[in-house]
């Protein structure tokens with residue numbers, strides 16, 4: 011597998027804040043690479059250094075083995091924030107405008123198809139819904155046919171249906187053998203899309219691997235949930251039983267033994283459900299606080 015990007019000893023310091031603290035990783039061609047972490051973890055700073063937008067205090071980024079330089083801007087795709095969209099221009103006119111910025115571009119027809127823009131091509135940018143705007147911004151990031159696309163929190167603020175639609179677009183882009191670098195604080199998004207993830211907190215890498223590897227490495231338990239009113243207090247005293255709002259959460263590596271205990275104590279199993287740990291649970295385990303704190 012070919013390495014597209016290598017980040018070595020990356021550090022970014024702002025006066026009294028170390029936004030990125032000696033971070034190292036590599037990204038393989040065709041992968042969706044997820045930079046995950048809570049607000050202020052250092053994701054945007056890392057991605058902006060990789061895009062060549064800001065300079066590192068220390069360390070280097072290599073693109074196909076060479077240190078990044080200005081020529082890279084013609085070869086990569088960056089999904090900008092919606093403030094990059096000009097008022098009073100239609101979607102079609104916006105595509106024309108951005109096409110003029112690059113030497114090599116893909117056909118609009120292909121972009122319209124890939125990003126599903128046809129139904130609002132003649133609409134003013136100001137009238138687009140959140141999901142439509144993100145689709146247009148994605149098309150603009152692909153206009154120069156980049157082989158690596160950077161998406162910084164692309165689905166923040168979208169409703170669940172628009173998020174899912176956007177995920178499908180990212181899968182379509184990956185199917186074209188493009189590499190996607192994605193920052194997100196939605197762990198379900200990372201689990202759906204990413205081949206490889208790097209979890210950051212306070213500027214440092216706290217975990218790195220495929221979502222499956224990370225979960226296998228850190229958990230051999232599942233969670234069992236039961237409505238709290240069904241469970242006698244004496245059972246809730248055990249260390250791996252926790253009362254959260256209306257539910258009792260039992261962390262166990264032996265589902266059968268736990269169910270047998272519940273049945274032996276005549277606890278009703280109605281409403282019981284079992285959940286495997288996800289990346290949110292991993293983050294909580296690694297840092298002691300949840301992602302949305």
Ligand SMILES: Nc1ncnc2c1ncn2[C@@H]1O[C@H](COP(=O)(O)OP(=O)(O)OP(=O)(O)O)[C@@H](O)[C@H]1O
Pocket residue numbers: 024027028029047048049050051052053054055056195
């Ligand atoms: N220009 C700047 N000047 C000073 N401090 C900054 C600057 N940019 C970022 N920081 C600080 O660096 C740290 C990392 O910020 P960064 O935006 O990279 O985090 P993030 O993980 O992308 O967070 P979010 O999800 O909120 O965008 C934060 O403490 C932030 O306040």
